[in-house]
Structures are given as structure tokens and as C-alpha cells.
Amino acid sequence: MGMYEPIRGHDDVEKEQEEEKRGVRHSVEGEDDVEMAVHARSGTAIPNAGRDSNKIEEESSKQKRHQQQRLVSLDVFRGVTVALMIFVDDAGGILPAINHSPWDGLTLADFVMPFFLFIVGISLALTYKNLSCRAVATRKAILRALKLLMLGLFLQGGFFHGLNDLTYGVDIEHMRWMGILQRIAIAYLLAALSEIWLKGDGNVNLVSSLFRQYRFQWALVLMLSALYLSLLYGLYVPDWEYQIPIETSSSPPKLFSVKCGVRGDTGPACNSVGIIDRKILGIQHLYKRPVYARTQQCSINSPSNGPLPSDAPSWCQAPFDPEGLLSSVMAIVSCFVGLHYGHIIVHYKDHRDRIFHWMVTSSCLVVLGLGLNLCGMHFNKALYTFSYMCFTAGVAGILFAGIYFMVDVCGCRRPTFVMEWMGMHALMLYILAACNVLPVFLQGFYWRRPRNNILGLIGIGR
Template structure:
């Protein structure tokens, strides 16, 4: 039986949580353009749409904790995880890399010089593989009888999360971002296309124009392989007269309003992995604690700590930002996911 007393072999509360997240995704996808207040935040801030991605990553982590509770052969389990991640990665590249033609466009295939390497499914694939490797290889034989022993058994997981978070923060706030230039994508096919310069010359900035996450993507992926549609920050007050909706540029709009930016970039994916690893720890609670009250106590306690810490980060200057997948965003969305999982667990 599952932890919820079902004989179906599934964690019913996780299925309910997954279903609610799918409903939320449909709502924000279908009505986000009509109600910009529920669409993704243009930059700093948190809206309904911003919960969807971390909720899915959290659920991947919880599921991994249940799937890999017993591992007979680490090599075979690793191979299986690698194959699954590879399939998901290729599917993501196929769906979001530019293979599918657009409406009224009868072309097919993709220009390899323009293919987008990162995307939603690609990010999930990376997070899944990283969390699976940690679960398969980075745990000991410690018997779990308390919260302390649970932490000790998976101490290397927590160390991995701490290292990833430290690397993310050091790169985001420590890398120097020089001036850079881009070709206006709205004029790229016309004779009026011109190179636009963005002035930066700073470090530690988290604005749309001069953050290190964008610089890393431009340097490693290349601007031609990044997200092709209007960047998320084109809906900010600086770039849209109808903010938080899309709209015409203000007369004094900065030069970077149409500059490319990938919302599923490389550096932000580091913290997406952390979200998945956090979800994995919630799965461990199900595996090692059979008492319902113990599970709820651990889930509610840790979720509350995550949410409080996230808001403390926000007020201290590490703003909630989905595009950068900031530390405050990671903690708050993980905490909210844990609270919803606990609520579903109680109800069903």
C-alpha cells in the first residue's frame, strides 16, 4: 500500500498535487494573456504562473525518492536514469528547439545555426538526472529513526545543494559583466537592422540588461541559440506602455528591451536542480517515516522554514525572480510546494 493507504501502488496525494499543477498550468497558459496579473512576472515578483515550473521540479524530486528507495544495482539504475533524461532532453529540443513549423509556414526541419538548446523539458531533464545521480550514489546505510538520522543519511545531498547554491550565488554576484551588443531581432530581416550596444561594465547586478546569467548564456550558448520570442522583461514598465502586459515601447525605453534572454538558461538551471533535490528530501520522509503525524510535522516545519527564509532573502536584496531562479524564489516556491503536498496528503 502507498503512504495514503491506497492499494494502487501510487502516492495519491502526489497525484492530486500533480493534477492541480496541470490545472494551474492550463489556467495561466490560456488566461495569462487576458489577465497579465497571473502571467509570469515581468522580472522581480511572484505570480501564479511562476509556481508551475518549480512545482513540477519538486514533484520530480519527490517521485525519485519513492522510485529509488531500494536500489539493487547502482550501475543499472544510473544507466536507466541517463536514458530517461536523454529522451526527455531530445524531446525538449525537438519541441522547443525550432523543429516544428509555425502557422502559415510550410517549412520543416531546423537551422542548426538557430536551434535552441535549453527549454522547459531540457531543464527538467537536467534536474532529474542530477537528482537521480545523487539519490543513487550519495547516500549511506544509516538507519533512520529520527530527523537527525534522516539528515545524516542524506547529508551528501544537503552538501550538494549547498555547493550548487554557493556556485550560483558566486557566479551571479561575482562575475563581471562587460558592455555587450546584439542585433535587433525585430529588424533582423530588414536592411535597417543594426547593432545595439548595452552598457554594463559592472558585477553583482540583477537587472534585465546586466545580470551574469544572461552573460553566461550569451557566451556559452550564443545569442542565436537562445529563446527567440520577446524576452520576459519586455513587459516591464521600462519596456512596455501596457505593463505588465506586452505593449508598445515607451519613448524613453532602454536599448536592451528587445535583447535576447533565455528564461531556462544555464545558470538558472543550477537552482532548478536544487529545487528537485529539495523535493527529493520530501520523498525521503514518505519512505522512512510511517506515522502520518511525523510526516506532516517534517513537511510543514521544513516548508515553513523555506518560505520564511525566502522572504527574508527578498527583503535583504535577493529579490524573488523566476527568470534568474533566485535563491528567494527557490525557497518560497519549494516551501509552497511542500505545504500544498501536505494539504493534499491530509485531504486524500
């Protein structure tokens, strides 16, 4: 978790300026420690060292507490996102309006992933504010990304078979390679490496100087966006086939053919996101329950899951990964947007300046996203369209600014204590609740028959 400097209001800034005018000298952090080290090496005793030792220790402990102060609003925002994720996962089946949109459109559940990526970006800016060794920081970032990647493969690769199924294990030939944690790991690694190696030095006084200091990162953002848009609208998608095994029969799998032969299509069947995943990852490694199975073409109970209509198109049962490779390219940009908000925290000490810059950026992103959506680039979480990225990142910025003002500026921490705790234990809650590890564990203890378990008594998992 990244650290930050205490919030200073306008009065604090004016007070420091008045002290500087009067010639008051502010000590450099760590100056006393350096002086003590020099004298210790030379064997020279410092006058009044015994008398001042307690004072030095007190100041050192204060500095450590100062450095370890957390950005509480970020913990609260993370906790709100975790709570939102659990809510939409559990209530989405009952209330389809808050479940993930079957294809084009935006629902409450579609904000969860962009919020997480946005939070990762802010945390990285605070974590790498001061670097002592780039090589060590790079090694730690790579190791952390690999841990997230392996954890994602374990939790979402198919090892667990879901509720009401006490078996486990996965055929590696059909293992799902991409997932939520895998996408976060990729975005985290690229954003972390850019923050370690691609940021400049110097003071930031104007918005232009802020962009100038991180110009290489913004160049990378432009390259990623251009790559995504060029592939999404320029890649040719040929006809393709897939097979569905017949579980209740020894007959060979049923073959389906999908007619495409187009460019720039953003529908469920012939988009570039799907063809790239099928070619690189393999169709057997994609998510087997595609979100578009709840569209009107594929479900008579749309927007809920249901039986196929009699005239359902051939692509309705085809695997499709909502965390695919091409869509993850634009997801990385969401992480870089959060990185920019973190840079504002690092370089602007007055909370009014921070909120002002956040709101300006967020407003521009929201307006841009809405404009693109009206012009035909629809919000689409499965494709992670550019309009979807802009709008959700802007909403994340507005929500974070509001939480920051309430928690870190006004000091209203009691009402958000639960969210703060959830934010500090986000990964644990995600594993236990969102990945169904805790429900599966509880279902493992039953009376005589597997369905006679604790969750079954309260109506969960039936």
C-alpha cells in the same frame, strides 16, 4: 512513478508494538519464495506444498498489489500543476496579473516550474527506495534524461512556428538549446544520480539521522547554492552587443550596444545569468521573446506586451532565456528539496509524522524566502533567485501536505479524480496543450484558407 508503503496511523503502530511484545513473529517479505526456491534446487519436496500452493499464490498477488500502490496525492498534485500551467498559458494574455512576472515579483504562473521540479524530487525518492543494481539504475536514469532532453529540443527548439503558422522546421544555427523539458531533464539526472550513489544506509529515528544519511546530497546542495550565489553576485559583466535583423528590408541587421561593466547586478541588462548563456550557448540560441519585454521600460502596455516607449533602453529586444544555465543550477536545488520530502515518506510511516516534518520544513523555507526578499534578494523567476527557490519550494510543500492529508489520509479521491487522471498523463497533456501541438494539428485542417479552421471558429489563435 514511484511507489510507497500504505499509510499507517498511530493505532496501527501501537498494534504492531503490542504484537511484538506478545512474541508475534512477522514474516519477512519474500521468505516463502526463497524457501520454495531452495527446495526446488535441491530436488526436495516441501510437505503440504499442494495444499499451501494456493495460499502462497494469494499472498504473492497481495504483495504485488501492495507494491504497486501509487501515492495518489502525488498524482493529484501533478495534475493540479498541469492544470495551473494550462490555465496561466491560456489566460495569462487576458489577465496579466497571473502571467509570468516581467522581472522582479511573483505571480501565479511563476509557481508552475518549481512545482514540477518539486514533484520530480519526490518521485525519485520513491522510485529509488530499493535498488537492486546501481549500474542498471544509472543507465536507465541517463536514458530517461536524454529522452526528455531530445523531446524538449523538438518541442521548444523552434521546430514548430506557433499558432497561425502551418510551416515547420528550424535552422540549427538558431535553435534554442534550453527549455522547460531540458531544465527538468538536467535536474532529474543530477538528483537521480545522487539518489543512486550518494545516499547512506541505516535506520532513521531522528531528524538528525535523516540528514546524516543523506549528508552527501546536502553537501551537493550547498555546493550548488554557493556556486550560483558566487556567480550571480561576483561575476563581472562587461559591455555587450546584439543584432536584430530587419525583416522588411535587405539592409544589414541593426546593432545594439548595452553598457554594463558591473558585478552583482540583477537587472534585465547586466545580470550574470544572461552573460553566461550568451558566452556558452550563444546569443542566437536563446529565447527570442524575453520576459522583460513586458516591463515598464520596454512596453507602454506593461505588464502586457506592447510597443516600445520612445526612450526604451537598448536591451529591450535582446534574447534572454528564462531556462538558462546558471538559473538551472538553482532549479536543481528545488528538485533536491522535493527529494527530501520523498525521503520523509520513505522513512516515516505514520502520516502524522510525515505531515509534521513537511510543515516544519515548508514553514522554514517560506519564512526564509520572505526574509531574503525583504532584505533585497527579490523573487525573480527568470534568474531563479535563492529567495524565489525557498519560497516556492515551501509553498509546494504546504500544498502537497494538504493534498496528501485530503487524498491519502482522509480518502477523498472522488473530488480530485480529474486531477489524478491529469497527473498520470502529465507529459502527454504538456505536449498536446502547453506546447500547442494539438492546436497546430487542428489548424492543419481548414476550408479553402488556413484561417478557416476549427480553432478560428471558436476564436482561438486569431
